[in-house]
Amino acid sequence: MPILARMWMPARPRGAPVDETPRLMVPLVLDPVRVRIGLAGGGPLLARRLAWLRDGGGDPAVYAPAPDAELEALAGPALRRRLPDPAETAALQVLWVAGLAEPEAERLAAQARALGVLVNVEDVMPLCDFHTPSVVRRGSLLLTVSTGGKSPGLAAKLRRYLEALFPAEWTERVEQSARARRGWRAEGLDGRTTAELTGAMARDRGWLP
Numbered sequence: 001m002p003i004l005a006r007m008w009m010p011a012r013p014r015g016a017p018v019d020e021t022p023r024l025m026v027p028l029v030l031d032p033v034r035v036r037i038g039l040a041g042g043g044p045l046l047a048r049r050l051a052w053l054r055d056g057g058g059d060p061a062v063y064a065p066a067p068d069a070e071l072e073a074l075a076g077p078a079l080r081r082r083l084p085d086p087a088e089t090a091a092l093q094v095l096w097v098a099g100l101a102e103p104e105a106e107r108l109a110a111q112a113r114a115l116g117v118l119v120n121v122e123d124v125m126p127l128c129d130f131h132t133p134s135v136v137r138r139g140s141l142l143l144t145v146s147t148g149g150k151s152p153g154l155a156a157k158l159r160r161y162l163e164a165l166f167p168a169e170w171t172e173r174v175e176q177s178a179r180a181r182r183g184w185r186a187e188g189l190d191g192r193t194t195a196e197l198t199g200a201m202a203r204d205r206g207w208l209p
Contacts (some may be wrong), residue, residue: 001029001030001031001032001035001056001058002027002028002029002132002133002135002142002144003028003174004065005120006139009184012134024058025146025148026135027129027146028093028130029142031057032053032056032057032058032060033057033058035058035090035093035094036092036093036094037053037058037061037090037092037093037094037095037096037168038060038061038063038084038088038089038094038095038096039060039062039063039064039094039096039097040054040062040063040064040065040083040084040095040097040098040100040108041064041096041097041098041099041100041105042064042065042066042067042068042071042098042099042100043068043071043076043098043099044070044099045082045098045099045123046062046064046071046096046098046099046122047068047070047074049096049132050062050071050074050075052135055128055137057098059078060078060082060090061078061084062075062078062080062082062090063080063082063083063088063090064079064080064081065081065082066081067079067081067082073084078107083104084108084110085108086115086166089108089111089115089117090115090117091137092112092117093118094117094118094119094120094121094129094130095108095112095117095119095120096120096122096132097109097119097120097121097122098121098122098123100121100127101180102124105121105124105127106127109121113129114182117128117155120132123152125149127147128149130143131146131148131149133145133146133155133199134146134152134155134156134158134159135159136159136163136166137161138166138170138171138174139170139171139172139174139175140166140175140178141166141171141174143162143166143168145159146160157183170207173202173207175203176201177198178203180197180198180201181194184197
């Protein structure tokens with residue numbers, strides 16, 4: 001599960017201008033099985049995020065005061081029909097928020113930050129400690145695109161380009177590469193030699209231009 005994180009900053013006071021100071025994002029790839037993740041809010045964005053995390057093997061707690069039928073069916077027993085209280089928030093490491101009115105989202109984001117929890121409020125950049133990139137998944141191969149939240153439409157277009165550039169057969173190509181690497185390491189070859197052989201394998205099989 002990829003995220004792009006930045007240094008924590010306090011929430012923007014209501015009515016204050018948006019801080020457009022350029023920042024470089026730092027990419028991280030999280031294991032949703034090990035990381036304690038929560039989702040709060042409702043609507044299609046939250047359902048999409050839940051499906052995305054489930055695809056990565058996660059089973060996050062879902063806090064939704066008024067879930068629609070889609071989210072209710074998808075969440076199943078993980079659903080809590082309310083927002084998290086401070087103790088529940090403190091038990092998390094990462095919190096995604098979507099589908100809440102701005103005052104409620106600001107309150108929940110502030111609560112999470114005060115407890116040391118990374119928070120993302122979908123489509124509200126000043127309330128985000130991290131952004132979620134567009135993703136192309138081919139088995140174990142994970143390709144991501146991000147504009148730091150500045151142009152989600154462009155990120156989506158680039159994702160579609162990568163989907164065409166890396167078709168479904170890349171799932172098996174990664175597995176072939178992994179099997180070959182295990183064999184080379186079992187023979188006692190070092191990491192540098194293994195990397196060179198991997199590159200030669202990709203070139204000789206025409207995987208890359």
